Amino acid sequence: MERKRVMSYIKEACVGHYEEAKRAALLGADRIELCDNLKEGGTTPSYGSIVLTNKLPNITVNVIIRPRGGHFIYSDAELEIMRKDIEICKHLQVHGVVFGVLNKDNKIDREKMKGLINAAKPLSVTFHMAFDEIENKKEAIDLLIDLGVDRILTKGGEESAIKNLSIIKDLIRYAGNRIIIMPGGGIHNQNIEMVVKQTGATELHGTKIVGVLSD
Template identity: 35%
Template sequence: MLEIIATNLTDVKDAEKFGADRIELSPAMSELGITPSYGLIQAAVESVNIPINVIIRPHSQSFIYNKNDMEVMKRDINMVKSLGANGIVIGALTKDHTMDDDVLTELLAVTDSLDVTIHRAFDFARDQKEALLKLAEYKQITTILTAGGNYRAPEAVEQINELMAMASETHLSIMTGHGLRLDTFETFYKSTKPEFVHFGTGARINESFDFGLDESKIKEINQIMASN
């Protein structure tokens, strides 16, 4: 499965047209993504037939959240449910850089049937294997997005393979992303064979969120995945 980051409605429509299997709706990628507006979520869901997972991140200060943040995040999750999106993308760390049980438990209590992906807060945990085992305790979480740590994914092939091996013993799937580029993607893909792949700037014109999605890149990414 190929997931593409969309930051606006044009991205959403182009992602489906160019061959994405799923969309992560995540504006403000210069700040690692912020919860999109009601209007954008509604328009996105109404405009395409592929699944849309919506990032739930109330601010860009950190991945550490207080009670006020939690109130906003729960309201946003309820908004996502009411608008009919496929799922949410969440993540939370304690000050000790472990996965935050309290925050995750509270958020998951209101997700109902939404698909749940853990975003790259996971890559900033003090110990990814410890974090994976903790996340495996939550049956509502299906997927972890990771670059194998605070790296670009092609720099962490060994770690990614170890995480995928660990995840295979659980209900979780690993989705690789961050730093994927077309010129190195085939080598990376052959070395890891992830079930899910996540592209941001690597699927864009000039490899920048300042520009739109690149149809030729997305088609080539799909060809590499289909042939390897």
């Protein structure tokens, strides 16, 4: 009898506070993206939330570094806040940080990203869904690889990843082994294997990636 092939992929649970992180860990998440204010698209969580979440056993934690909701063009003061928050994450020895900086043309702000990435070393760096606002995504992938980013979180475009599976598949093929393309947006524990089969993704992200986290 032919054995059924077991698909291997990482499930990153996007959570809005510690209790959701704890539940996600119990439900089998491999990694946490810890945020505050999910209705704003996620902002930097509190020091205490990072401390407690990072103590959860058998799971790694990535922390979003975003001083406010809204656009991804940041002032010098906001960039300094982001650097300070990155320093806290390094001190607490989390696995990684998640951020993205654009310019007024909705392209990656290379110099500002370079400064934050250098501040984050040796932590893992994820470029978040600011990527979806960029028109030339393959050019952006090449730039993020050059900057040393580890992964890109993307819906593939507008709406949700589920609506953009063919685009995500193409981006994953283009990136190859150079950088991880991690789809997110509309992916949950009931459709995750379908997304893996159709795109070839090895890491996937969502608020319901392992089930419902809040009552």
